[in-house]
Amino acid sequence: MGGIPTNRxxxxxxxxxxxxxxxxxxxxxxxxxxxxxxGANRLGGNSLLxxxxxxxxxxxxxxxxxxxxxxxxALDKDCWxxxxxxxxxxxxxxxxxxxxxxxxxxxxxxxxTIMQEHFSVYRTDEVMREGVQRLETLAAExxxxxxxxxxxxxxxxxxxxxELENLMSLARVTAAxxxxxIESRGAHARDDYPDRDDTVWMKHTLASIRDEHVKLDYxxxxxxxxxxxxxxxxxxxx
Amino acid sequence: MSEMIAxxxxxxxxxxxxKPAMQAYKVPMSKxxxxxxxxxNYIKWELDGSLTYRRSCGEGVCGSDGLNxxxxxxxxxITPIAGLKQPIHVRPLPSMQVIRDLVVDMDHFFDQxxxxxxxxxxxxPTPEHERLQSPEQRAELDGxxxxxxxxxxxxxxxxxxxxxxxxLGPAALLQANRWIVDSRDEAMGERLDQLxxxxxxxxxxxxxxxxxxxxxxxxxxxxxxxxxxxxxxxKS
Numbered sequence: 001m002g003g004i005p006t007n008r009x010x011x012x013x014x015x016x017x018x019x020x021x022x023x024x025x026x027x028x029x030x031x032x033x034x035x036x037x038x039g040a041n042r043l044g045g046n047s048l049l050x051x052x053x054x055x056x057x058x059x060x061x062x063x064x065x066x067x068x069x070x071x072x073x074a075l076d077k078d079c080w081x082x083x084x085x086x087x088x089x090x091x092x093x094x095x096x097x098x099x100x101x102x103x104x105x106x107x108x109x110x111x112x113t114i115m116q117e118h119f120s121v122y123r124t125d126e127v128m129r130e131g132v133q134r135l136e137t138l139a140a141e142x143x144x145x146x147x148x149x150x151x152x153x154x155x156x157x158x159x160x161x162x163e164l165e166n167l168m169s170l171a172r173v174t175a176a177x178x179x180x181x182i183e184s185r186g187a188h189a190r191d192d193y194p195d196r197d198d199t200v201w202m203k204h205t206l207a208s209i210r211d212e213h214v215k216l217d218y219x220x221x222x223x224x225x226x227x228x229x230x231x232x233x234x235x236x237x238x
Numbered sequence: 239m240s241e242m243i244a245x246x247x248x249x250x251x252x253x254x255x256x257k258p259a260m261q262a263y264k265v266p267m268s269k270x271x272x273x274x275x276x277x278x279n280y281i282k283w284e285l286d287g288s289l290t291y292r293r294s295c296g297e298g299v300c301g302s303d304g305l306n307x308x309x310x311x312x313x314x315x316i317t318p319i320a321g322l323k324q325p326i327h328v329r330p331l332p333s334m335q336v337i338r339d340l341v342v343d344m345d346h347f348f349d350q351x352x353x354x355x356x357x358x359x360x361x362x363p364t365p366e367h368e369r370l371q372s373p374e375q376r377a378e379l380d381g382x383x384x385x386x387x388x389x390x391x392x393x394x395x396x397x398x399x400x401x402x403x404x405x406l407g408p409a410a411l412l413q414a415n416r417w418i419v420d421s422r423d424e425a426m427g428e429r430l431d432q433l434x435x436x437x438x439x440x441x442x443x444x445x446x447x448x449x450x451x452x453x454x455x456x457x458x459x460x461x462x463x464x465x466x467x468x469x470x471x472x473k474s
Contacts, residue, residue, distance in 0.1 A: 105283030148287035153252045154338040157287045 002177075002205070003034030005219070010035075010058025015206070015219065025069070027062065029055045036204065036222040090147055090161050102145050104161045110138055111164075115171055119178055124192045128179040135175050139168050173207035176214040181205065198233055241267040243277055244325035247289065250336050258336070262325065274326065275303055275314040278340075291340040298453060301388030304331055305340055311390035311451040331393040333402065347389050350406050354414040354432075359425035375421035382416035382461065384454045385409065391448035391458050397441040405441035406433075408448035408458030415461035418468060430469050439465060 005013050010029050011022040030051045037049070118131020142165065149157040183197040184190045206217040224230050243265045250258040263285060265277045275293060282289045291314070292302040298316040305314050306329040308322055319326070334342035360369070392398050392407035406414070414433060417423050433439045439462070448458040 103283075103287065105287075109283075149290075151251065151253050151288065151290075151338070154290055154341050156290050156292075157282070 004028040004032055005204070005206070006033045006035050006054075008035055008037075008054065008057060009061040010054055011061065015217070020219075025065065025072075027058050029058045034204065086162065087158065090158055091150055091152070091155075093146060102141070103148065104145055104157060104164055107138065107142060107145055108160070108164050108167070111135070111168060111171055114138065115175070119175055121189060123178060123188070123190050125179070125182075125190075128175065132175050132179055135172060139172055142168055169209055172209065172214050176216060177205040177207050180216055196235070202233070243267055243319055245277060245281070246325040246327050247278075247281070247340070248329040248336075249289075249339050251288075252338050260327070267319065272319045273315055274305075274307060274317045274319060274322070274328070277319060277326075278314055278328070289340075290338045299386065301386035304388035304390045304393070304453075306330065306332055311394045313388060313390070313453045316453060331389055333393055333399040334389075342389075344389060346402070347392060347407070347409070348387070350392075350410040351387060351413060353406065354410050354417070355429070356413050356417060358417070358420070358423055359428070360422070361424050369422040371421055378419045378421065379416060381456055382412055382419070385412055385416075385456060386454060388453065390451045390453055391456075394447040394451040395442075396445055396447065397443060401437060401441050404437035406438050408442070408462065411439065411442070411465065412456065412458040412461040415465050418465060426468070427472075430465070430472065433465055434469050439469075 006028050007013050007020075007022055009022075010027045010033065011024070012026040012028055013020050013022050015021075033050055033054065035050060035054050114131055114134050118127050118134070145161065145164075147155075147157050147161060149155055178188060181188060181201060182190070183193050183195065183201045185196050185201065202221050202223075203218040204221060206219055208215050208217070223233075245263045245265060246260045247263060248258060249261045263281050265280045265285075268276065268280070275296060278289065278291055279293075282291075291305070293315065294300040294302040296315045298313050301313070303314040304311060306327075307314070307317055308327050311331060314328075328340065330336050330340045330342045334344075334347075337343055358369075387409060389409060391412075392402075392409040395408055398405055398407040411433075414429060418426050418429055423429075442459070442462045444459055444463075446459050449456075449460075452458070
């Protein structure tokens with residue numbers, strides 16, 4: 001239940017050496033985004049507010065930027081290459097090795113099963129730790145996966161393969177982030193840490209995959225409204 | 239050994255360029271209430287990764303997997319296997335250009351949808367808040383707004399098979415009526431002008447295949463009838 005970090009104008013932000021910087025011209029709103037007004041996006045009606053308030057704010061910002069920057073900056077002339085390489089790496093290694101264990105559907109099913117068994121509603125350190133291990137082992141198998149369809153017209157197996165790569169990355173960062181967060185918060189309910197811990201954990205997880213390893217980082221939650229007093233977070237009771 | 243389902247599926251490989259052919263598959267009945275899409279997924283994931291079809295939500299909301307199933311148009315994801323005669327003949331939507339296997343070219347279909355200008359048109363200034371509707375006015379949209387543009391109705395219509403280049407077809411006309419009956423829309427005259435044409439509207443001859451085919455149980459024929467009545471009413 002995360003999202004792409006943005007500022008209140010819907011501009012995507014990232015952590016550079018000089019702190020938080022916005023990525024000019026790149027926007028995210030609604031379910032895709034995390035403006036950080038709520039802390040952990042998205043439970044309850046959060047995504048609605050994200051769309052109604054920040055969707056509009058983002059639209060205004062887009063108009064403002066377009067007035068100054070009518071055209072897209074020039075693209076690197078080799079920018080398409082990575083995408084083509086990704087497709088060709090799938091189509092080029094058709095049927096070369098592997099049995100039925102290595103097909104896309106099989107790996108996807110195993111990934112779904114791991115996520116279901118180890119990162120479901122109620123979580124514990126032991127169960128999640130084993131899940132991370134199983135998931136990392138499975139992720140290492142993904143490069144061995146092969147397509148059976150080499151057709152270049154409407155190849156839905158290729159689409160499923162690329163979706164699986166994306167899903168695997170998301171599963172890995174979700175798993176690592178959940179294991180590291182030793183508290184319960186929102187939909188992250190741990191039997192071994194049943195309480196919310198605002199002193200340590202009122203922060204966003206920022207996850208990335210570099211050199212095949214999941215790396216976790218954190219950033220504070222915006223808790224200070226601009227025009228009214230902030231009210232302190234309380235325990236959520238039903 | 240579980241019960242096996244026999245299917246006969248339309249295959250066409252544009253790279254080979256050979257004539258289309260029906261291919262037989264056998265799929266285990268894996269769960270009660272199993273839908274046709276489950277069987278197609280089983281083929282793709284377990285038997286033959288090259289079988290190509292569109293799918294997305296898997297629950298009759300997105301309208302991606304409109305197919306011709308035993309001769310009747312419907313959505314694979316909400317068609318139960320149990321009620322189908324075997325072998326189940328699965329073909330692409332009729333009268334459409336096939337891109338590959340069960341995937342058809344929907345461009346012309348969506349172009350016709352665009353032609354009816356499916357958006358709110360107003361002349362009066364935007365009110366401070368919203369353009370309000372009474373519950374009764376809102377109820378006028380029931381039976382129109384549920385359309386998911388799957389194409390099952392339009393591709394089942396013999397008039398559209400013959401004159402699909404000019405006749406807008408049931409799906410586009412159902413949506414045309416959706417904006418005509420919308421109390422907030424102020425362009426009814428313009429919309430009727432655009433539709434009053436022997437081909438665009440009047441190729442509908444109440445064959446009612448569209449109503450029969452619609453997986454959302456809507457009635458495009460009634461909507462087309464309403465448009466005709468509106469045109470007649472403004473003449474007299």
